[in-house]
Amino acid sequence: METSINNSWRNFMELESKKDYFIKLMDFLDEEYNCQKGAIFPAKSELFKAFNLCPLEEIVVVIIGQDPYPTLGFANGLCFSVNENIQSLPKSLKNIFIEIESDIGIVTPKSGNLERWAKQGVLLLNNVLSVVEGKPDSHSKIGWEQFTKAAVDYIGKEREGVVYFLWGNKAQEKALSIDGNRNLILKSVHPSPLSAYRGFFGCKHFSKANMYLKINGKNTINW
Numbered sequence: 001m002e003t004s005i006n007n008s009w010r011n012f013m014e015l016e017s018k019k020d021y022f023i024k025l026m027d028f029l030d031e032e033y034n035c036q037k038g039a040i041f042p043a044k045s046e047l048f049k050a051f052n053l054c055p056l057e058e059i060v061v062v063i064i065g066q067d068p069y070p071t072l073g074f075a076n077g078l079c080f081s082v083n084e085n086i087q088s089l090p091k092s093l094k095n096i097f098i099e100i101e102s103d104i105g106i107v108t109p110k111s112g113n114l115e116r117w118a119k120q121g122v123l124l125l126n127n128v129l130s131v132v133e134g135k136p137d138s139h140s141k142i143g144w145e146q147f148t149k150a151a152v153d154y155i156g157k158e159r160e161g162v163v164y165f166l167w168g169n170k171a172q173e174k175a176l177s178i179d180g181n182r183n184l185i186l187k188s189v190h191p192s193p194l195s196a197y198r199g200f201f202g203c204k205h206f207s208k209a210n211m212y213l214k215i216n217g218k219n220t221i222n223w
Contacts, residue, residue: 003017003026003047003048004045004048004052005048005051005052006051006052006054006055006056007055008055008056008057009051009055009056012056012150012151012154015150015154016147016150021143021146021147022143022146022147024143025142025143025144025147028142028143029044029047029130032130032132032139038132038133038134038135039072039132039133040130040131040132040133041068041069041070041071041072041074041075041130041131041132041133042068042075042076042077042130043077046075046076046077047077047129047130048077048129049076049077049078050077050078050079050118050123050124050125050126051123051151053078053115053118053119054118054119054121054122054123054124056154056155056158056159057159058121059121059122059123059155059159059162060120060121060122060161060162060163060213060218060219060221061117061121061122061123061162061163061164061165061209061213061221062122062123062125062152062155062162062163062164062165063079063080063122063123063124063125063165063167064079064125064126064127064148064152064164064165064166064167064170064171064174065079065080065124065125065126065127065167065171066079066126066127066128066137066168066170066171066190067126067127067128067129067130067131067136067137067139067140068126068128068129068130068131069082069090069131070131070132070133070134070135070136070138071090071133071134072133073085073086074086074090075131076113076115077129078114078115078118078124079124079125079126080092080093080096080114080124080191081093081112081113081114081115081124082112082113083113084111084113086112089112090112091192091193092190092191092192092193092196093112093191094108095191095192095193095196095200095201096191097109098201099191099200099201099202099203099205099206100206100223102201102202103204103205103206103207104206104207104210104223106223116222117221117223120219120221120222121219121221122221123155125148125151125152126148127144127145127148127170127171127174128140128144128145128148129144129147129148130144148174149174149177152174152177152178153177156177156178156179156182156183160179160182160183161182161183161213161216161218162183162184163183163184163186163208163209163212163213164178164183164184164185164186165186165205165209166185166186166187166188167187167188167189167190167191167200168189168190168192168195169190171190172187175187184208184209184212186203186205186208186209188200188203188205206221206223209221210223
């Protein structure tokens with residue numbers, strides 16, 4: 001399967017594309033997109049959208065999600081984000097907006113499309129970048145976890161002073177790849193309705209991130 005990615009990520013992709021796991025992953029996805037009876041989300045053209053909207057040299061925040069929404073019309077290649085026309089927002093995204101309003105006073109927007117964050121240097125990276133319609137976690141353990149770990153490793157080598165939002169166990173597995181002395185790691189439970197009341201609400205990650213960026217002479221994020 002052909003991959004198109006922002007030039008700033010070219011070296012990273014060249015390194016990974018030569019590895020056996022990545023070759024097998026792309027072959028598997030080719031078959032899934034072409035032959036799977038159910039739809040695969042996001043669209044093939046949006047698989048690497050997080051990287052394309054957020055060049056390596058512009059990254060100031062990394063948010064790691066789980067896998068794309070398995071609902072038709074929702075997934076757009078950015079973790080927690082939905083397409084512009086979605087009226088009823090997923091509950092995890094609603095909870096993120098609730099925490100933002102509580103933390104820094106920004107009222108919940110009408111749109112759940114988070115491209116506006118990506119364009120400010122927020123890498124919205126799912127742990128797994130594809131899913132079968134109606135089957136959450138269906139593309140786990142096919143190679144994506146190795147790819148996204150490699151991406152976090154690469155960011156750690158090339159960038160510092162980055163804020164990492166690690167919400168939930170799967171995201172926190174990536175903490176081993178991050179130097180907490182050179183970056184800010186913010187951990188909490190996942191913002192899903194099952195866990196948000198056990199530590200996500202009240203975590204104040206958005207104000208903490210902006211304070212860290214400001215102290216380090218970087219532009220803050222307009223959440």
